[in-house]
Amino acid sequence: MYSEKVLDHFTNPRNVGELSDANGIGEVGNPQCGDIMKMYLKIENGVIEDVKFKTFGCGAAIATSSMATELVKGATVEEALKLTNSAVVEALDGLPPVKIHCSVLAEQAVKAAISDYYTRQGIDPLPIVGEIKDCDACHVH
């Protein structure tokens, strides 16, 4: 059902945990739908210097969060905002169709953390980041 890459990221998730000096924290999903992702970013001079995540969810949810952190670590905020769920899926060598929503959630978690960063800077995130989709939206395949 899962690719080797998904199993690898599930078994050895990268960047798992919390960041005490994070300056952007985003949480998406809800316990109802069975997935919650929390993303911690440390942004310095427009670059994501460090990233950590915590996830409540299935194997795919953990693997997509892990992969998303790998993809944005060291990237500029502009690059991170271009991260799409399909890029996460591709990097994991695919996901079963019913798990695609997990990758959407991972994309949204990164965006939510960046939104929080902008808000903390006193900048309105909406024109830059756009709306953060809620869980219902990510369940529409």
Place this chain on the structure above:
Amino acid sequence: MKKIVYADNAATTPVSPQVLEALLPYYKSEYGNPSSVYSLAQQARAAVDDARKKVADALHAQPNEIYFTSCGTEADNWALKGTMRRLAQKGKRHLLTTNIEHHAILHTCAALEKEGFEITYLPVDTYGQIDPAQVEQAIREDTGLVSIMYANNEIGTILPISEIGAICRQKGVLFHTDAVQAVGNVPIDVVAQNIDMLSLSGHKLNAPKGIGALYLRKGVVIDTFMDGGSQERGRRAGTENVAGIVALGTAIAYATQHLDERIAHETALRDRCIQSLLQIPHTRLNGDPVRRLPGNVNVSFEGIEGESMLMMLDMHGICASSGSACTSGSLDPSHVLLAIGLPHEVAHGSLRLSWGVQNTMEEVEYVLETLPPIIQRLRSMSPLWEKITAGENN
């Protein structure tokens, strides 16, 4: 080879060696069609008759009340659709069931609703129990059938079948029970318990997949489900699955002869497992603590999600199941866990271990050693767990 601990006997069971031995000749040498006249075929016919008697004996029924089917699902479909379509002619268009039935019943009910039948789904209590008084009150003038499962496949709750049977008989309403999980695990007497119809399935009691049976009390007439040849006295056409039937007969006879031992063995494994798992903080037992299938353990670990737990158990060779959305194949967790009132997030963190005859206490201990670190690990990376414990550590 990696050690495998199979703790998912409610999903299916391994075919036992004596069952395999009994069925193999019907593929190799005794392959005749029971409907043919020559002696090779007559041996197959005799084997089918012998198995029918064994199934009947296990239920305290008569052999001519047993109809072999392709699985438990078929028996459920036949009982419900066959009864309701027949009784519709008498103006009985109402069926009474519960909200924790297997999909074999629930989806059949949904199909009947599309045909215009009315279904009442009785709500269960927090243990997954039905009060017989609920049944008594819900039976209407036009109720044709009450269908209530003997024991629940997820949470292991054993329902008050004798009491419900007595009520139905007294009210003159037919009573069907899906006993797929119960047969071989609890003593059953269709006569004493006033059961008119009962579904069972071979693969839950160490026979192969693809064989089941419907007990239909003599005198109860329902519509034929499978039209065709004259097999099963013209009521369930199709050349008999002789090897499967022989296997079912062998398995059910073995299970009933060793019922007490089996119950004692599985209960010991179950109780050790439950007692130990409940030591883990923020863990609850799902289902009835007392009136419970001997091998069933169903617990919820707050703060974690079932599928990731199953994947980690699988890496340690442990086969189990969960009622989380990711494993139910839909976006919602199991309807049974929601029916007993679990919040979604607690239902997502459920784990079912179902122990069988072939399991050992060593296997239980292995699971009990392996599981706590997995739960700890998943909780350590769960933002939900963080919230649950937020108020506790300061």
